[in-house]
Amino acid sequence: MTDATLLVLASTLSTGLILGAIFALVAAGVTIVYGCVWLPNASNGQFFLLAALAAWSLAGAGWSSAAAIIGVLFMGIALSLVIEWVLVRRLYDVPERNVAYFVVTLGLTQIMSGIFAMSWGLWSDQFTLPPLVDGITMIGPFPMTNNRIVVLAIALGVLAVLFAALRYHPYGRALRAVFQNREAAALRGVNVRAIYRLSFLLGSSIIFLGGMLFALAYSFDLTVAWTMSVTAFAIMIVGGPGSVLGALVVGMVFGFTQAIVSIFASPTAATFSYLLAMLAMLLFRPSGLFNR
Amino acid sequence: MSLLQVDGISRHFGGVTALRNVDVRMREGETLGMIGPNGSGKTTFVNIVTGHLVPDGGRLLFKGTSIAGAAPHHLAALGLTRTYQAVRVFGGLSVRKNIEAALLLGLSGAPAAAEQDELVHWLRLDHRLSSPAGSLTLFEQRRLELLMRLLQRPSLIMLDEPVGGLAVTEVREMIALLQELKARCSIFVIEHTMRVIRELADRVVVLMAGEKIADGPPADILRDKRVVEQYLGTAHA
């Protein structure tokens, strides 16, 4: 193998890892909310983009990237609380609420993309966040920016914490109980509405974080929202709605797919393949690969 | 020829066996009761016979022809219908519209207007025709459920707990209605209320953990030691 092919291979590998981790993160956020609240958040890409844009604005105002990320996370939690209070909680007791939620979040998508076009869209067409840390580390013969290494570490770390929390923390166990059977959980004394609110907050915050990690690693434009929405939904459907493990595995696979396809064809080809994968899954195995 | 002939049907859900090798036969005009504790596979049995579930193995014959894998709408046209444990009517539509929906089946021998009126009157729904079906009492909804089935002239109606949730006086009325129903079609009935079985059934099948453990006249079955020990001892007979 020549050095050039090795380099391409290495960069594909690192891109695949970073994209995979971010995809897995966002899809985990979407799938937790769907599995628990039964809310398929079609505007997850808009949430993702909003966080990235807000962090970009704060960084532009002189904040460091780290401060901007923490600031945006707090704002994101506040915004999720408002959305939960105004929109989400109205349908908690409706039996077939996933259709209604889907439509509501489609409306939210339109509102947010309209707002983005009228604001950030007028200010710039390419955005990026300044790196968290400078410098380059050689991993064997391959260079990788420290910034991307930190992004990868954060993404994998949050995924690990999330996984552990869902398994071992009392809140996580209550959340999974509601996942499995709302009535049974309520009978055992779980406050179902509080768990709904918590998982909406948790899921949305993870999506916000995913957006900012993406902005740290790559430059982006407003179309990333649509791509991310499609990707996250495809991961959720293929992995199995409500399955965090499925989101993790399929997210990684999609990340590498994206990295590889991008070498030969446009990234849209990758999105196209996600759409087809989701379609095939919906038609032939709607419960997904990983049953929860 | 049996009206309904079920030979050795089984059904598994994942690793759980819901039905194992169950045989049931029903003659024309017979009323067959099915009892068994919760989770013994009674509703699964009805779901399989009425085309809601596909059995893993076994034979299903209705009026001598195989009905394995037939869709529920197909069975309705053949004269095999059912009701639900949780009553099921078109709640958003008026009673009259519910009746019209039942008549959509378009049988050649659909009841004429006079006979429809007679059925409506028999089930005491004449004063409720323009009310939304969802606003009816549970007992009225159960009667509407029966009415909609009878308008389709079934040969066999499978009732899943027809008196579930009804008050004591209503149970008595329902049993009287079902007594009269026996003249109109064959009845298969799942019940927990032993009175219903005692007063209605010509024969009783007992299911236990997915297997048939007894089959015979109610008087014998309700004295059967095994049934009494395993089932009647735990339920209120």
Next chain:
Amino acid sequence: MNGRHLAIALAVAALAAPFVLEGNRFLAFVFGIVMINLLWASGMNLLYGFVGLMPLMFAGIAGIAAYAMVALTREAGWSFWLATPVAAVGAAFVGVLLGLPSLRLKGFYFTLCSLVIQSVLTLAFTFFPRFTNGDTGLNQIEPPAWGGVQLAGVWFDATLSVVAVVGVLLAAWIVQTRLGQRFIAIREDDVLAEVMGIDVVRNRIIAFFIVSLYAAVGGCFYASYVGFISPRSFDVLTSLGIWLCVAFGGRGTIIGPIIGTVILAPIPYLLQELQAFKDVLSGVLIIVVTLVMPAGIHGEIMRRRSLRRAAAPPTVSAAEAVSSNGGAR
């Protein structure tokens, strides 16, 4: 005024409007667009309002028909009046083929599936430019000719009025046939409908075919009326816009989509300079319709009217009402 009188009045108004608006080309054009949307909305209503499925691939099917019509007229030299029915039936078959597997699904899964199919179609329009010219779109599409003379101005508008009126009347007729009653039964409870002898999947396919025809015919007229189409003319936002006309006006009624379309369809053209604001507005309306008034404007009016009637029973005379109220207090 009963339903029949109202129908006649609305039909006359729709047919007369092009001649009234003749002086103002812009308003007349917006009116023509409203008529096309009216056709679309009454088609969407058949599936969403009467069968209970939300087809977000609606615009994609319209797009297939529109591109096919343009190809047939430009490359094969067919007349619009031949190309449109052929393209429409073809697109409806394609729509049913695409939708067929998803018709076993229901609720959210059907809606998501239709959204995915719509996205695939939009991408296909963009990346297979042989017939679509990609993102640039096709322009200078010829208007249909009638006896050697090209339809233009008021006569084209009037043609669209006729098409829309026929479309609405056809929908009104369908829903009171046995087919329409089966649709309603499926919407109310598909499991029970099946037990009552209704072949649910088959009836959904029939409904889907009819609805695809509405989408496709509308798409052909849209292409020749506006003279320009691109993938964006037939994307998911178009589907959502038509859905909103139905839901906002009142689904499952004939008058509802008419109300919704007349109010909402002109907005994008009146807010031409403010496209982004239009997105925000339609997003807000989607949320309001879903959360606050699921029965739409028409349903809301009927609810208020029945509340008022319940508050003041017209059969009881005023004196009796007062005395009985007084007695109750």
